[in-house]
Amino acid sequence: xxxxxxxxxxxQRPGAEQDTRLDWWRDAKFGLFIHWGLYxxxxxxxxxxxxxxxxxxxxxxARIPVAEYSPxxxxxxxxxxxxxxxxxxxxxxxxxxxxITSKHxxxxxxxxxxxxxxxxxxxxxxxxxxxxELADECRRQDMRLGFYYSQTQxxxxxxxxxNDWDYDESQKDFAAxxxxxxxxxxxxxxTNYGDVALIWFDTPKGITERQSRELLELCNELQPxxxxxxxxxxxxxxxxxxxxxxxxxxxxPGDWEVPATMNDTWGFKTHDHNWKSIAxxxxxLVDIVSKGGVYLLNVGPTALGEIPPExxxxxxxxxxxxxxxxxxLYGTRAGPVQDVAGMRTTRQGEVVYLHVFDWPVDGTLxxxxxxxxxxxxxxxxxxxxxxxxxxxxxxxxxxxxxxxPHCSVIRLRRNA
Ligand code: FHN
Numbered sequence: 001x002x003x004x005x006x007x008x009x010x011x012q013r014p015g016a017e018q019d020t021r022l023d024w025w026r027d028a029k030f031g032l033f034i035h036w037g038l039y040x041x042x043x044x045x046x047x048x049x050x051x052x053x054x055x056x057x058x059x060x061x062a063r064i065p066v067a068e069y070s071p072x073x074x075x076x077x078x079x080x081x082x083x084x085x086x087x088x089x090x091x092x093x094x095x096x097x098x099x100i101t102s103k104h105x106x107x108x109x110x111x112x113x114x115x116x117x118x119x120x121x122x123x124x125x126x127x128x129x130x131x132x133e134l135a136d137e138c139r140r141q142d143m144r145l146g147f148y149y150s151q152t153q154x155x156x157x158x159x160x161x162x163n164d165w166d167y168d169e170s171q172k173d174f175a176a177x178x179x180x181x182x183x184x185x186x187x188x189x190x191t192n193y194g195d196v197a198l199i200w201f202d203t204p205k206g207i208t209e210r211q212s213r214e215l216l217e218l219c220n221e222l223q224p225x226x227x228x229x230x231x232x233x234x235x236x237x238x239x240x241x242x243x244x245x246x247x248x249x250x251x252x253p254g255d256w257e258v259p260a261t262m263n264d265t266w267g268f269k270t271h272d273h274n275w276k277s278i279a280x281x282x283x284x285l286v287d288i289v290s291k292g293g294v295y296l297l298n299v300g301p302t303a304l305g306e307i308p309p310e311x312x313x314x315x316x317x318x319x320x321x322x323x324x325x326x327x328x329l330y331g332t333r334a335g336p337v338q339d340v341a342g343m344r345t346t347r348q349g350e351v352v353y354l355h356v357f358d359w360p361v362d363g364t365l366x367x368x369x370x371x372x373x374x375x376x377x378x379x380x381x382x383x384x385x386x387x388x389x390x391x392x393x394x395x396x397x398x399x400x401x402x403x404x405p406h407c408s409v410i411r412l413r414r415n416a
Contacts, residue, residue: 011235012254021225022238022255024144025198027331028096029289030322032315033148033259033298034086035101035266036130038072038108040303044269055300056267059106059155063165066156073108076124081305083130083137089307090143093315094322096330097144099200099296102131102189104148104267107156111193115184118156135193146198147189151182151215151232152205161205178211183218190222198226204233212236229257239294247288251334257294260284262311268300275310278317279357279406285318285329286355286407290344292334321406324379328353328409337369345370354410359402365410368393372412379403385410 016022039056046062053061059069090098103109111131112121121129131147138145154160158167159177190196199219204212212234219228230237239255242248247258262281263272276284281297288295299311322329328346335345336352343365344355352372356365375385375396386397394412402408 011230012238012240012256013236016238017254019238022227025097025227025239025294026255028144029294029329029332030093030095030285030318031097031099031146031257031294031296032090032093032095033099033266033296034301035104035148035298036110036301036305037101037104037106037267038069038076039104039106039267040301041072041075043303044265044271050271054267055265055269055272056101056104056106058267060162066163066166069106070108070118070156073118073120073123074125076120076303077126078301078303078305079126081126081128081130081133081301083133084141086134086301086307087137087141087143089312089315091141091319093319094326095297095315095319097146097197098134098138099146099148099198100131100134102147102149103154103185105150105153105155105162105203107150107154107160109185111189113185113188115181115188131189131193139194144197145193146200146227147196148200148202149182149186149189150203151178151186151201152207153203154181157181174206175211178207178215183215186215186218187222190219190226196223196226198229198238199232200229201232201237202229204231207233209234209236242293247284248291248293250338251291252293254292255294256292257296258284258288259296259298261298262314266298266300268302268308273310275314278314281314282318282321282406283357286344286346286357289329289332290335290346290355291338321404324404325407325409328355328378328411340367340370341365343367350414352412354412356402356408356410357406359408360399363399363401364395364397365399366390366392366395370394370412371414373415374413376411377403378409378411380408 044055051058051062109119112129117123153162155163159173212232216236227238230240242258245260263274265272285295299307332346332348346353375387380403381400388395
């Protein structure tokens with residue numbers, strides 16, 4: 001059953017489920033999203049006033065004219081930016097790919113583009129190509145790198161979508177913006193930075209089927225293995241995304257990803273301290289993977305280029321959990337039963353992994369609709385688990401204490 005939270009316009013093209021180019025991504029399960037740009041400077045505050053909503057939307061929310069917003073570039077000097085440390089953090093978190101905003105809706109570019117001087121490389125005192133440094137570092141550390149690219153909205157370009165406070169919408173030539181600006185920039189991204197894992201287009205809005213298809217063809221021509229996210233529009237992507245921060249209620253067939261925040265913003269905001277707990281984030285990762293999805297979890301670095309310590313702490317804790325229990329998620333597929341007695345399952349061949357958020361105090365679990373001959377508590381005390389088939393389902397006892405405070409894992413096997 002198709003879940004309502006997988007939107008059609010953010011969907012997967014027919015037949016993509018059989019496409020083996022996606023295999024690495026299907027097995028990866030966990031990626032790092034990075035939203036970084038000029039919006040990290042105001043960090044949610046404009047003219048002394050807190051601007052509600054997500055930080056990277058401050059230009060639109062406060063209807064800041066281009067003439068006032070774009071000079072932020074002259075202040076952008078992220079001297080603490082360290083590509084090596086960012087990639088190392090993703091590795092420590094157990095994440096298998098990184099997606100960074102090469103251009104967000106505000107139009108500012110994190111890469112050196114011949115199409116505009118409105119970039120970190122040409123328009124800031126920093127003067128470095130952030131995307132190049134990250135691409136080089138990802139290659140060094142064997143990490144896949146993808147680029148977020150806002151193809152429809154661009155609040156800086158006069159013909160881009162979205163800015164109706166500087167520009168008259170009725171005078172815009174959106175087709176010219178796509179043909180003469182977006183396509184050359186996508187060409188640069190897929191030509192100048194080596195192998196690109198995926199392009200994460202976003203907010204398709206009114207992009208036509210033809211425009212989406214031409215962008216897809218351009219990507220396929222330049223880098224046939226580069227995946228294209230379903231937010232390209234018109235159901236032409238290689239995989240679907242859910243709405244932001246939305247986990248489907250049950251298993252969903254096909255290939256899909258949940259883009260999600262750790263607090264309530266993507267771009268850094270000084271006012272946002274609503275951090276999800278480590279337990280919540282680990283359980284969300286397990287929940288998504290058990291339903292067949294992939295988790296793309298965001299960080300919003302500061303204007304200096306620092307990933308907030310709250311994000312670092314959470315990513316490291318998730319990585320420590322994955323270090324112990326990664327076999328129960330990486331390379332698995334959706335579990336055979338959904339939400340069995342408040343638990344989650346994944347499957348790897350004949351092996352079923354049972355994820356237990358609330359470990360039973362009496363060391364006994366009864367699992368309706370599951371079958372197994374043997375059960376092992378991963379990272380447990382090593383005592384043999386009793387496995388009995390009962391009328392109520394599979395009964396596991398002698399489980400011992402919880403090996404993990406956030407989510408413990410039991411490996412179930414059938415005899416051949
Ligand atoms: O408008 C953007 C938003 O700023 C952010 O980039 C998210 C990430 O999924 N995508 C859009 C809203 O869905």
